[in-house]
Amino acid sequence: MAGALILATGLVVAALAILRNDEDPAGGEAAPEMEHIHGIGVDPGDGAVYAGTHYGLFRIADGTATRVAEVQDYMGFTVAGPGHFLAGGHPGQGQGGPSSVGLIESTDAGETWETLSLGGEADFHALEYRHDRVYGLDSMTGQLLTSTDKQSWEEVSQAAIADFAVSPEDPDVLVATTQQGLTRSTDGGATFELVESAPVMVFVGWADDGALAGVTPDGVVYTAEEPDDEWTERARLDGQPEALAIDSATEVYAAANGTVLASNDGGATFSPLLDQ
Template sequence: MKVQIKMISVILMGILLVAAGCSNKSEKPEQTKEENKTITKTNFEIVEAKSFKLKNIRGIGYPGNDNALYVAANDGLKMYKDALWYETTANQHDYIGFQAVETGFIASGHPQKGTNLKDPLGLVKSTDKGETLEKLAFYGNANFHFTAASFSGDGLYVIGEQPNGQLSLGVNYSTDNGSTWKKSGLKEFNADSYGMMAIHPEAGNTLAMATRSGIYYSIDNGNTMKHITDPVMVTALTFSGDSILFSSVENDKILLKTINPSSGEQINMTFPFLDYDNPITYLAVNPKNKNQIAFTTYKNDLYQSIDGGQNWKRLLENGK
């Protein structure tokens, strides 16, 4: 039992960020009009992927400008559509903090070598499936492991790991696509860690955060937080309409549940058995079709359901 708890705690150090001490080399961004232009890479195509093995999955989601499940990895994007896998032939960036939005996706991370892009990417956005990238903020100055965006595009959040001219330590949010930032007050937030954030798909002021002591919820951009679950370790979460889909680790078991933030009602979901050392790392629900659900695990397994979680199909095993 003690060995298992220690093991899962070590695993989750990569999922959670200790609130008291963070380190990310961010400087105040100085961007010119030239730098804000779209970044283009030639010879870009989306082709069927015959085989691949992912070493690191950085995020998953259902962008609104495509009918596919996107997987962001350390070597670019993989897309699953109509029972086939696809990949890009260029712009294979390490997309950290990947967020699917209605017009495409937003991410941070590191550029593919040879693309002549500054490292780190800051916050970038693509509306053409990764062919071009628009620089939103902090280009060449910061990398964000914890980002969140409303599907509608009216709320963008990052966790600042080191204060600078525009960002404060902790949770920061923007309502103008990264042009200006405000610090979330986090009133009544008592957890000792920051974790994955999720934003309501339509209401950009509604935030949920996973921590080692449960889920904190806010309807005012994180200025006031409410603890809405028992003090359990939550490893991943996402919104499904007004409800929150989340995974927790409780009594040596990995669980998948939904919670109604208003009533507190929780419903356990059926999903494939996972070993204790293979917790869920990312969750995604398609805002255009809530029956489409996907999750990844620490060991790079990927499962998807197209019937609201009644049946699941494993799409990747150990990243393959």
Template sequence: MPLQSLARHRRTAAVVTAAALLLALSACASGSATSTSASVPATASSGLPSSHVHGLSVNAETGQILLATHEGLFDISTNTAVKIGATNDLMGFTPTMEEGVFYASGHPGQGSSLPSPLGLIKTTDGGRTWDQLSRQGESDFHALTMTKSGIVGHDGTMRTSADGKNWKTVPVGFAPAVLAGNPYSETVLATTREGVQRSVDGGNTWTLNSAAPLIQFAAFASATDAVGIAPDGAVYISPDAGATWKNTGRIEGGAQALAASEGSEGSPWIWAATPDGLVVSTDGGATFRPADAA
């Protein structure tokens, strides 16, 4: 199925969130910057425009698929990756409930006029231009997500913000690799070396879920359905926003980024950027295939 036709097979038209940073377990005044879009050949090794993918977003209504990478933001909805906007290393990236509206953080790249680090930046035109909201020159949010009440980010310190400009510091004893939230819920998941930390109040308080598997990447398919991928590629789904988890399959070759959306009969659709390209599962992680063959 062509990627543009994904919307006809979804029950929901919500923009899907995707938390997608490389795991620390194993790895490692307003202004705007503008640039024209350009087509970029996909890399021969993986079919993706960059070997460093930090974020993945899928719009279930339009079928648009975006990659936030070391080399900038790319639309990979078709076989040709299209670069959007200036070259910024988008370490943190999260969509919102509004089409074309995203928050990001990271570092400016060649040709970008934004400060370093980026702080929190926002686009309302799908990534073509970015407005500087707060903490420019101060914060590089490697982990970033949206909740019903606002933004949760980690730049070495956990912070929450209702408006993207004023921040509250949240003392925590862990460093999240990934923050996964949903604009329709207050629940946030944080993947850590110790396990999955869970917040049910928009990131203000946290509890370690000692019964959860060790998860490397996490994403919400809806306000309650969550997906996780372990370091060994095992795929887990949770029907209760990360409280309990069930192993449903395995993804080969490892993942760099993860996204999910509602599916039929309780099985979410799962997208993953892998070293071999973008893959998708339509059966809750039991099987994966190249996304352009979906």
């Protein structure tokens, strides 16, 4: 168990930017900007981009970022529907409670959150909601877990993965990043096989239209139409990658060095979402 966890988390740590020594905003002073971005999602209701970070959840629109949720560390973050978010992570300074929040849910676009399950028992560093099912990677145990009711959970495997994405067509087909390379599962994540055609990546995403995107530990973005296809090299991010999301074959989002970037040409070029 410990070996699997070390392998899975080692790849993530290698790809994340180092936090600067800014004062925690929960202590009374706001962080000057988003830092240590863990997850990116697009609200299908209004198209706004959200970033789950070490200093809270931010809504990015019209070139500005606004913190919309209480300050806590959103380690895992995913959009489940319009204004409907799921997350995992840790409470902010002085908030009390267990060190890991388990699975939390917001139905008002991140303004308020409710703990659903596994508080103090799971620390989700990757989450996805698809096919009326939650998939979560628990960094405390290295387990890949699934739930159909957000309350009871089934352990699927303890594969040494860093990030994963679920097929929009089949709930049993997943891709996952590992130190050896991209892997693919056809049995819901119970077992994975190496995808020989793909480069080693740290983050991966699978859009509703079937397009895939991934980013290597040194920031090179790749795309593909199917996991087993040849992956096409696209843009290189300016800095180590922190998160990645793909909304469609043309819309790709990434984070590097505390900056959220957007591409509207399938990852060929990226521009900052925030006004400089």
